[in-house]
Amino acid sequence: MKLSKMHVKTLREVPAEAEISSHILLLRAHMIRKLVSGVYGFMPFGSRVLRKIEAIIREEMDAKGAQEILMSAVQPAELWQESGRWQAYGPELWRIKDRNQRDFCLGPTHEEIFTDIARNEINSHRQLPQNLYQIQTKYRDEKRPRFGLIRSREFIMKDAYSFDKDWEGLDQSYRDMYDAYARIFTRCGLEFRAVEADSGAIGGSNSHEFCALSEVGESQIAYCDHCDMAATTERAACVDEQAPAEAELALEEVLTPDTKSIEDLCAFLHIEQKKTIKALLFEIADSEKYKYVAAFIRGDRELNMIKLINALDIPEYAIEFADEAAMGEKTGAVGGFTGPMGLHDCCIVVDSELLAAKNMVAGACKTDHHVKNVNYGRDYKGDIVAELKVIKEGDPCPQCGAPVKMTRGIEVGQVFKLGTKYSEPMGAVYKDESMEEKPIVMGCYGIGVTRTMAAIVEQHHDENGIIWPVSVAPYHVIVTLVNSTDPVQSALAEELHDRLEAAGLEVILDDRDERAGVKFKDADLIGIPVRITVGKKAGDRIVEYKLRADKASVDKEAEQAIADAVEFISARRRG
């Protein structure tokens, strides 16, 4: 392919809207272009990269016996009403109406559709197991699209759904997908970790996120160098610190003016944050039992909202920070001075770490007052006791006790065990060997294809541009013709190009009538892993070979073909 004939327009300047490397470089290299916020198109180079990533996904999915299908992006509201998610999904669900005012949505994911397929078309145990997947455009009307392809409103996703007779079958399907994902991301050249994750709104009992390690990632990961523990901070268990044994002292109310924060309180009383109890107040929407919740954790800890939500067994959207004044009237809470004693008509949730913590300082539920020597059991009790903390760097690993490390990652894939969460309410059942009807046991497995593309760029670039791993590069080799007006050089370059193509490589020839510097800059930016320069130096004609990508990622055959071609051209020159 000749670059002079291609529709490629690189940008010299950084578009104002882009902040992170992948967004900047993909725009500058003209791989993508924005239409509106969070909606991007893919230009020739970008489109080729996408197709490469998709091809890897197809190969690995097919190798596990999954079958590709293609469903519509438009989905009728009825299916979503049936699963209850028409309500529950919230404003992110991109809703549309047809000319008759009938409700539809643009699919953000396809559990309903695939469950519908299963209930209509799978009747017998003889048809199980199955794994169906598609690579298709998804829509999520994100409240805040950002970082280009990392969080967009329209994106390409591979979604797969497994259907099994029982949980043992699902375990196998899940393992297969887990293995396939590890192979896919490895082949894409990503440094990643599979981390335990909270299963969140999609539901189910078991889940892993595949995170490409990156500082710009939105997932925070806790991991351990001494064992295989890796989990999102939402999910990671945080080990309770063993409090030293102490005799329980008598309660003592103290005047602590203007000490609304833990810092102020500790400075005022000259104590450690570890010796304090922090209160966090919440209001629950549509709760039958308690409208208000007070959560208590040690003063130096941070509350993990996901753990609190799980402990309360409520949906994520139902909880909000409480209006202190309103809550105070009903429960006796006092902003900045709330403690576990003196509260009424609210659910008290206590972090498990506080059970053994002796002689703590807590709010007195009285303005400008705290109470010293507060002890669990003697002075207060929780309606719920649960582990509620966010793990932080250096905390002991929940598996082996070594200090945990923290990193950030871009979630490029996730695997879920759904179980019967959708099959049961939607009536997707099969008849087993004994003619009995049973719900199909499901799993779902997603890969953000466009996000994977961005993650690869985040991990593979330098100050000059993208450096694609060979496996996903838009072309393998770029032949840079230094002076396209020199007929000898041109002929050499064209011959080299043809020879490399004949050897099965994807080759691009930069034959544009531009100065060498422009061509080098563009080649750096676009990131084709192998660059061959045909030009003239010190009076002699030369052919130079430069590898930008990681050498290990260039397969041996390709490398040999390039070496042969370069050698052939060089020999011709000498002869």
Place this chain on the structure above:
RNA sequence: CGGGGUGUAGCGCAGCUUGGUAGCGCAACUGGUUUGGGACCAGUGGGCCGCGGGUUCAAAUCCUGCCACCCCGACCA
């Protein structure tokens, strides 16, 4: 959803304070000279100054409403 910021040529920006009918760099087009790391000279084209309303003889500029885009936050006891 809350806070902040920005909308002027394809891209990056100035002009706005103090109203007088739009400019710079890059890109594009034509001609010439150049050709191993974003060349040079000469010339050319391209603008509902985000949209609507208002003030004024006159609005990119002042007032007002809306829209779009970007960033930050959503952990406070």
